[in-house]
Amino acid sequence: MRYKRLGRSFFARDTLTVAQELLGKLLVRRWRNATIIGRIVEVESYVGTDDAACHASHGRTPRTELMFGRPGHAYVYLIYGMYHCLNIVTEKSGFPAAVLIRSLEPIARVPAMQKARHTNNLLNLTTGPGKLTQAFYIRSNLNGEDLTTSQGLYVAHDGYVTLPNDIQASTRIGVDYAGKSAKLPWRYFLGHSPYVSHSK
DNA sequence: ACGCTGATGAAG
DNA sequence: TTCATCAGCGTT
Numbered sequence A: 001m002r003y004k005r006l007g008r009s010f011f012a013r014d015t016l017t018v019a020q021e022l023l024g025k026l027l028v029r030r031w032r033n034a035t036i037i038g039r040i041v042e043v044e045s046y047v048g049t050d051d052a053a054c055h056a057s058h059g060r061t062p063r064t065e066l067m068f069g070r071p072g073h074a075y076v077y078l079i080y081g082m083y084h085c086l087n088i089v090t091e092k093s094g095f096p097a098a099v100l101i102r103s104l105e106p107i108a109r110v111p112a113m114q115k116a117r118h119t120n121n122l123l124n125l126t127t128g129p130g131k132l133t134q135a136f137y138i139r140s141n142l143n144g145e146d147l148t149t150s151q152g153l154y155v156a157h158d159g160y161v162t163l164p165n166d167i168q169a170s171t172r173i174g175v176d177y178a179g180k181s182a183k184l185p186w187r188y189f190l191g192h193s194p195y196v197s198h199s200k
Numbered sequence B: 001a002c003g004c005t006g007a008t009g010a011a012g
Numbered sequence C: 001t002t003c004a005t006c007a008g009c010g011t012t
Helices: A015-022 A064-068 A110-117 A129-135 A176-183
Strands: A026-031 A034-047 A074-079 A083-089 A097-108 A153-157 A167-170 A187-190
Touching: A015 A034, A015 A097, A026 A097, A034 A110, A034 A129, A064 A083, A083 A129, A097 A110, A097 A129, A097 A187, A110 A129
Parallel strands: none
Antiparallel strands: A026 A034, A026 A153, A034 A097, A034 A187, A074 A083, A083 A097, A167 A187
């Protein structure tokens, strides 16, 4: 399987554009001599301090510092005390934004994912932000990782073409607390894919 | 519908 | 130093 890593310039753009273009790309994880791969089929955008659902909406804090930094870095955080979420920082330095990777289609090293998830069901391995980090052995030690240079984690393109009419949008999951921002249609997913986490 | 679980940051 | 809150998941 041939593929090429995405560089800084891909992520240093408008977040909604990056989010939509991430659909169909490959998430590659090298872990203990294994190369685990999944195709991105669902993402969410979190943009700036005006977005009440964005962690950076309360300004620069130790936790959100990464979102204000250089694009192409991983922002990994623990949620609900037990799960990790993987985001990729976007836009130019100084503007806080990121794309949450919400769901993948398993592509390579499925047994490693099955071992990590304690299930063999393909549809339950990587179909959710907390599930995919578990399946890909992504934890807080990858927080701040530069995906444009990292040997352990990056995004790649293999020539897969996403048809524009296959991209669907909806409101984001789990952000009902965010008032007006909760209504923004900033979740994108591939309409044909059975590996989307949540039908809405 | 609910409990699990711990980092985070705001309040005091 | 407490305390409420939470970009989720699995079981009921």
